[in-house]
Amino acid sequence: MSEKPKSDVLDRRRFLGAAGLGAAGLAGAGAMLPSLSATAGPAPKPDPAITEIQDWNRYLGDGVDRRPYGVPSKFEKDVIRRDVSWLTASPESSVNFTPLHALDGIITPSGVCFERHHGGIAEIDPAQHRLMIHGLVDTPLVFTMDDIKRMPRINKIYFLECAANSGMEWRGAQLNGCQFTHGMIHNVMYTGVTLKTLLEQAGVKSNAKWLLLEGADSAGMDRSLPLEKALDDVMIAYAMNGEALRPENGYPLRAVIPGWQGNLWVKWLRRIEVGDMPWQTREETSKYTDLMPDGRARKYTFVMDAKSVITSPSPQAPLKFKGRNVLTGIAWSGRGTVKRVDVSMDGGRNWYEARIDGPVLNKSIVRFYVDFDWNGEELMLQSRAIDETGYVQPTKAELRKIRGVNSVYHNNGIQTWLVHPDGVTENVEIA
Numbered sequence: 001m002s003e004k005p006k007s008d009v010l011d012r013r014r015f016l017g018a019a020g021l022g023a024a025g026l027a028g029a030g031a032m033l034p035s036l037s038a039t040a041g042p043a044p045k046p047d048p049a050i051t052e053i054q055d056w057n058r059y060l061g062d063g064v065d066r067r068p069y070g071v072p073s074k075f076e077k078d079v080i081r082r083d084v085s086w087l088t089a090s091p092e093s094s095v096n097f098t099p100l101h102a103l104d105g106i107i108t109p110s111g112v113c114f115e116r117h118h119g120g121i122a123e124i125d126p127a128q129h130r131l132m133i134h135g136l137v138d139t140p141l142v143f144t145m146d147d148i149k150r151m152p153r154i155n156k157i158y159f160l161e162c163a164a165n166s167g168m169e170w171r172g173a174q175l176n177g178c179q180f181t182h183g184m185i186h187n188v189m190y191t192g193v194t195l196k197t198l199l200e201q202a203g204v205k206s207n208a209k210w211l212l213l214e215g216a217d218s219a220g221m222d223r224s225l226p227l228e229k230a231l232d233d234v235m236i237a238y239a240m241n242g243e244a245l246r247p248e249n250g251y252p253l254r255a256v257i258p259g260w261q262g263n264l265w266v267k268w269l270r271r272i273e274v275g276d277m278p279w280q281t282r283e284e285t286s287k288y289t290d291l292m293p294d295g296r297a298r299k300y301t302f303v304m305d306a307k308s309v310i311t312s313p314s315p316q317a318p319l320k321f322k323g324r325n326v327l328t329g330i331a332w333s334g335r336g337t338v339k340r341v342d343v344s345m346d347g348g349r350n351w352y353e354a355r356i357d358g359p360v361l362n363k364s365i366v367r368f369y370v371d372f373d374w375n376g377e378e379l380m381l382q383s384r385a386i387d388e389t390g391y392v393q394p395t396k397a398e399l400r401k402i403r404g405v406n407s408v409y410h411n412n413g414i415q416t417w418l419v420h421p422d423g424v425t426e427n428v429e430i431a
Contacts, residue, residue: 072111078102081112084180087168092120093219095162097183100309101317104328106358106365107157108186110241115248116162116184119219122268126252129216131198131236135274138203145252148238151193156235156258157364159332161185161304163261163288163409169396171405173416173427178314181415181427185332187365190256192237195230199274208274212281213255216270223264224278225257229302233258236269259334259363260302261409263288293404304334306393307412308341308368308385319374319423327370329354333387334363340386341368347380347416347430348395354383379419380430396429 072079081096088094098114115121126145134140162184168174175181204227211230215221225234235256238245245251250267257264263283278284278300289297308331313319331338337360342351354368368383384393396413403410418428 076102079112081114082179084175093118095164095184097179098186099179099316100183100185100311100330101178101314103311104367106187106330106367107241108188110188110243110246110249113160113186113188113240113246113249114162114184116262117217117219117248118221119217121247122215122217123247124216124252124268129252129270131253131269132271133198133202133274134271135212136205136208136276137199137274138205139201141198141202143198145238148193148198148236148253151197153191153193154235155189155191156256157187157189157359157361158256158258159185159187159304159363159365160256160262160265161307161332161334163263163301163304166307166411166413166415167408169413169415170400170403170407170411173429176427177316178309178311178415179316182309184262185365187330187332188240189242190235190237191239191242192235192256195234195236195255195272198236198272199230202274204274207276209276210274210278212271212273212275212279213264213266213269214271214273215250215266216268221263221266221283222279222281223266223283224281225255225264227274229257229260257302259304259336261288261304264302288409290403290409291406293406301410304332305410305412306333306335306338306385306387306391307331308338308383308393309415310343310381310383310417313379313381313419313423313425314417315425315427318425319419322374322376325372325374327354327372327381329368329383330365331368331383331385332363332365333385333389333391335391336388337362337364338366338385339388341366342384342386343368343370344382344384345372345379348382348414351384376421378421379417380428381417381419381425382414384414 079099079102083094083096095116096114098108098112129145131143165184166181169181209227211225211227213223213225237256238253245254253269254267255265255269284299289299290301291297308329310329312328331341341354343354344351354370356366356368358367360366386392393412393414399413416428416430417425419425
């Protein structure tokens with residue numbers, strides 16, 4: 001395996017020349033200008049997308065009141081959350097997946113953030129919602145939503161990843177799409193108050209060490225949270241991406257536990273109990289533990305380690321054209337910022353440093369790119385994230401040496417996409 005310090009970058013002059021669109025061609029371009037996707041030939045045919053008047057040029061569009069909250073273009077109708085029906089017995093206790101292959105930048109639109117529920121979506125009247133803090137505190141308190149919104153607020157961008165993201169891939173390649181292999185993650189801006197602010201009002205007793213967070217959904221989802229983390233960077237959020245939380249994401253109030261597994265981010269939050277030890281709930285004994293090769297189960301593996309995935313090309317976003325192409329993906333780490341992302345085109349034999357573009361924030365997704373030429377040869381695409389602690393995303397083989405194949409959670413192994421000469425891309429593993 002050799003290391004190369006920097007990716008090949010776009011040679012724009014060569015790109016334009018190959019497409020027959022050099023400076024002279026652009027200067028003389030008109031109705032006969034071929035589209036970039038047109039096949040090179042001696043006599044380009046007129047492009048009707050240019051020469052014909054389209055309906056949107058001819059007729060008036062909808063007025064300003066037709067879409068008062070806004071909806072995506074009808075031509076983006078396939079960019080939706082999707083589930084895998086056989087994963088669970090009930091849609092009320094199931095998961096759907098973010099369409100990562102169709103997104104760009106680092107912010108996930110609220111309408112396609114993945115959902116994971118244990119008892120369906122709770123539809124809560126915010127005027128009737130209360131948050132209780134009790135247990136080892138000086139003064140038990142109950143907050144209304146109005147109480148919380150009058151406190152000093154903060155805005156933070158964090159990723160939220162389900163502990164089971166990529167969990168179906170432990171024994172080998174299973175699901176043919178990065179939406180399904182890696183789509184239990186999203187990255188949004190949260191607005192709310194720090195949990196520290198609330199706890200200070202209640203007054204935490206000196207022997208307090210843990211909190212129990214409980215939701216108001218029909219499952220009463222609950223998890224134990226170390227007090228040290230709660231006082232560090234935990235938020236209680238009521239908005240995301242500038243709008244109120246959506247019901248599927250915890251409206252009107254949820255916990256935000258930066259860098260830690262998603263089941264701790266209790267939605268529809270109604271109760272926080274302060275204690276001196278974890279509660280050993282069903283969700284931290286029977287569920288959300290990591291089964292090791294010797295049969296023992298690890299508990300409280302909260303942090304999501306560094307991970308990345310190439311979102312395009314991928315099975316749902318195959319390569320369409322030879323020549324100039326853009327490879328893109330996302331990377332993240334629950335231990336801080338992503339320092340670097342490497343990409344391989346040949347299954348890990350050679351690595352190139354990808355270009356990270358956009359904000360690089362603590363416990364947030366970063367977006368990476370590699371601009372490359374494709375001549376139609378077979379590709380074995382991989383990416384690996386390196387975070388600020390020096391942690392390097394492992395191969396699946398390296399991960400299995402320690403974890404075996406019986407786990408469900410915390411699979412952050414390197415993903416491989418096989419690109420065939422016709423551009424079709426599939427989920428594979430390299431022995």
